[in-house]
Amino acid sequence: xxxDDLTYKQLREIAALFAPSAxxxxxxxxxLVGRAVVIRANESGVWVGVIDSAQGAAITLAPGARRAWYWxxxxxxxxxxxxxxxxxxxxxxxxxxxxxxxxxxxxxxxADAMAAVAAQxxxxxx
Numbered sequence: 001x002x003x004d005d006l007t008y009k010q011l012r013e014i015a016a017l018f019a020p021s022a023x024x025x026x027x028x029x030x031x032l033v034g035r036a037v038v039i040r041a042n043e044s045g046v047w048v049g050v051i052d053s054a055q056g057a058a059i060t061l062a063p064g065a066r067r068a069w070y071w072x073x074x075x076x077x078x079x080x081x082x083x084x085x086x087x088x089x090x091x092x093x094x095x096x097x098x099x100x101x102x103x104x105x106x107x108x109x110x111a112d113a114m115a116a117v118a119a120q121x122x123x124x125x126x
Contacts (some may be wrong), residue, residue, distance in 0.1 A: 027054035029106050036109040038068075038081040042102040045069075046077060048109065048117045052097055059106065060078025061098040066117055067091050073116075081107035089123040 004015075032051050039047050039059055049065025073079075073086025109117075 008038055016053065027056055027058075029054035029059055030107055032108060036111075038077050038107045038109050038113070039100060039103050040077055040105040041100045042104060044100050044102065046071075046080070047098065047100055048080070048114070049058055049094075049098065051106070057103050058099060058101045059096070059103045062118065063096050064093045066093050066120075068078045069123060077105065081109040083110070084113035085120060086095045087114070088120065090117070090120040091125075092122045 027050060033054055034051065036050050037048070037059075039049075039061075041047070044067070046068040047061060047065055048068060049061035052060045052062040054060070067090075068080070068085070069089040069091060071080060071085040071088035071090070073088075074083055
């Protein structure tokens, strides 16, 4: 058979073999999309925000997410997700989405914890 003898249908089937997949990698965080979380990541530390989307180990946080440079009042990320901080160093909330590619833990945060994070003054690094 020559390539000149192939039908359009056969050509489309061959092309589909080389096209990027329309499916995405499932994420262990899919069930938390739309919820407030505290996440820990290998390289980028601890973040607090609402999950906009998840793919594999990557989580995209909605605008307003905050990185926890340092916190007081909670001994662990679990405590941070449960009660929130009483102080620490909290940079300004993000103005856009934040993609954190190396997430290895996501903890659903309570409303009280989110309110405590929102109440933290902006730390500018000085």
